[in-house]
Amino acid sequence: MSTFAPAPGAPGRSARLWKPRHIYFTAAAHAEEHGRRIADRLDQLRLPYEVLSANRLPKLGGSTVRETYQKAKNTLAIVTAPPSALKLTPIPPSADWQFHLAKGCPAHCQYCYLAGSLPGAPVTRTYANLEAILENNANYIDPHRALTTFEASCYTDPLGIEHLTGSLSRAIEWFGQQPEARLRWVTKYDAVNPLLNLQHNGQTRCRISLNAGWVTRRLEGGTADLEARLHAMRRLAQAGYRVGAVLAPLMPFEDWKTEYADMLDRLREALDFPVDLTFELITHRFTPGSKEILLDWYPNTSLDFNEETRAKKRNKFGSHKFVYTREQMDELKGWFSAEIKARFPEGEVLYFT
Ligand code: SF4
Numbered sequence: 001m002s003t004f005a006p007a008p009g010a011p012g013r014s015a016r017l018w019k020p021r022h023i024y025f026t027a028a029a030h031a032e033e034h035g036r037r038i039a040d041r042l043d044q045l046r047l048p049y050e051v052l053s054a055n056r057l058p059k060l061g062g063s064t065v066r067e068t069y070q071k072a073k074n075t076l077a078i079v080t081a082p083p084s085a086l087k088l089t090p091i092p093p094s095a096d097w098q099f100h101l102a103k104g105c106p107a108h109c110q111y112c113y114l115a116g117s118l119p120g121a122p123v124t125r126t127y128a129n130l131e132a133i134l135e136n137n138a139n140y141i142d143p144h145r146a147l148t149t150f151e152a153s154c155y156t157d158p159l160g161i162e163h164l165t166g167s168l169s170r171a172i173e174w175f176g177q178q179p180e181a182r183l184r185w186v187t188k189y190d191a192v193n194p195l196l197n198l199q200h201n202g203q204t205r206c207r208i209s210l211n212a213g214w215v216t217r218r219l220e221g222g223t224a225d226l227e228a229r230l231h232a233m234r235r236l237a238q239a240g241y242r243v244g245a246v247l248a249p250l251m252p253f254e255d256w257k258t259e260y261a262d263m264l265d266r267l268r269e270a271l272d273f274p275v276d277l278t279f280e281l282i283t284h285r286f287t288p289g290s291k292e293i294l295l296d297w298y299p300n301t302s303l304d305f306n307e308e309t310r311a312k313k314r315n316k317f318g319s320h321k322f323v324y325t326r327e328q329m330d331e332l333k334g335w336f337s338a339e340i341k342a343r344f345p346e347g348e349v350l351y352f353t
Contacts, residue, residue: 010190010228010231011227011228011230011231012190012224012225012226012227012228012229012230012231013224013225013227013228014190014191014224014228015107015160015188015189015190015191015222015223015224015228016222017163017191018106018160018161018163018164018222019045019047020047020074020075020076020106020124020164021074021075022060022071022074022075022076023042023047023048023049023050023075023076023077023078024049024050024051024052024057024058024075024076024077024078025038025039025049025050025051025052025077025078025128026052026054026055026056026057026077026078026079026080027051027052027053027054027055028055028079028080028128029055029078029079029080029127029128029129030051030078030128032080032128032129032130033131034127034128034129034130034131034166034167034170035078035128037166038078038126038128038164038165038166041163041164041165041166042164045163045164047164049078055079055080057077057079057123060072060075060077060120060121060123061121065296065297068121069121069122069296069297071121072121072122072123073106073108073122075121075123075124076123076124076125076126076161076164077123077124077125077126078125078126078127078128079125079126079127079128080127080128080129081100081127081129081132081133085099085100085127085133086132086133086136088136088137088140091151091154093350093351093353094151094154094184094280095149095150095151095184096140096142096148096149096150097137097140097148097149097150097151098150098151098152098154099133099136099137099150099151099152100127100133100152100154100155100156101126101127101130101133101152101156101158101165101167101168101171102124102125102126102127102155102156102158102161102165102167103118103124103125103155103156104118104122104123104124104125104155104156105122105124105156105157105160105161106124106157106160106161106222107157107160107188107189107220107221107222107223108220108221108222108298109188109219109220109221109223110218110219110220110221110294110297110298110301110303111219111249111284111286111294111303112294113290114155115290115293115294115297116287116289116290116293117155117290118155122297124156124161126156126161126164126165126167127167130167130170130171134170134171134174137150137174137178137181138178141178141180141181142180143180145180146180147180147181147182148180148181148182149181149182149184150175150181150182150183150184151184151185152168152171152183152184152185153184153185153186153187157186157187157188157189158171158185158187159185159187159189159190159191159192159195160187160188160189160223162189162191162194162195163191163194166194168185168195169194169195169198171183171185172195172198172200172204173198173199173200175200175203175204176198176199176200176201176203176204177201178203179201179203181203182203182204182205183203183204183205184204184205184207184244185204185205185206185207186207186208186209186244186246187206187207187208187209187232188208188209188220188223188224188229189223189224189229189232190224190228190229190231190232191232192206192232192235192236195236195239195241196235196236196239197239200239200240200241202240202241202242204241204242205241205242205243205244205276205278206233206236206241206242206243206244207243207244207245207246207278207280208229208230208232208233208236208243208244208245208246209229209246209248210226210229210230210245210246210247210263210267211226211247211248211249211250211263212251212253212256212259212260212262212263213225213226213259213262213263214253214255214256214259215249215251215253218302219301219302219303226263226266227266230266230267230269230270231270233245233267233270233271234270234271237271237273237275237277238273242276242277242278243271243275243276243277243278244277244278244279244280244350245267245277245278245279245280245347246279246280246282247260247279247280247281247282247336248280248281248282248283249282249283249284249285250281250282250283250284250332250336251283251284251304252324252328252331252332253304257335260335260336260339261339264339264340264343265343267343267344268343268344274346275346277344277346277347277348278347278348278349278350279340279344279347279348279349279350280349280350280351281332281333281336281349281351281352281353282352282353283323283324283329283332283352283353284303284304284324285313285321285322285323285324286305286321286322287319287320287321287322288320291305291322307322309325310322310323310324310325311323311324311325311326332352333352336349336352337349337352
């Protein structure tokens, strides 16, 4: 059995492993040690790739929005992160710092927060200069604090490409050697087998993004279903990882309380043993820019983009996003806080936003 295959008899529907149709290495990426490791993986998976003679990727768009989307979502580029990527930025409230193993994601979530934050066609770019990226993190560990936290999934789902890159495993092992740092990452995938025997030393919190079945079935194309994600979370917790549930994006759709109560019940059943567990609660929001891109990508979406029923939230840069109204936010926050407390007295809610 491949280490990437789901466990025999695993419940739910696993995400299909991504096999990109177009794979490019830039010349510099192919020369990196981790680039060679990725090439070995691709050889083993019998996935053809092209090694470019320079460091510029070919034009990856199509002649229509649809064609560009389809081509880009089927493309993996192995590149080297530019020097600017080594200048880390804070990422409150999730972690002290964000760093990147990759940018882009093969899944098809119709609310994807990457739309509008990553420019251009939605190609997945993964970084071959991984050792430099990890070593650079050491410069950001604050010696005056017990723990400095690092978020690795701001612009990607690292587990969704792990079978192709191995970068998440390497990062987990690196953080395992850093007693004053903690890695945080989040996924909607479930192929956790390669992570279960790593020397993580409790320095990684693996978070699973969960939502009501109503949302997952309609809006999260290409991901593992809720049952498979819960099973993956159980196995990570059994492997001694700290775990977390990222409940996002929360939506007050019709009958949301029944569906979300069912999700929380199933999470409790999956975690029926003592576990270090956190919750992060993130409501659905969109910007005018992300709405336009997402409607281009998913013209038939059932996602609610009605600006009339939303509140406008401005940021310090003068732009704005659409969030739920104050009354809806209060109701969501109150309901989730109480329901989580009732089921998970040991769980810590880190934030609601
Ligand atoms: S899994 Fe996350 S990053 Fe990937 S498409 Fe869905 S929302 Fe976007």
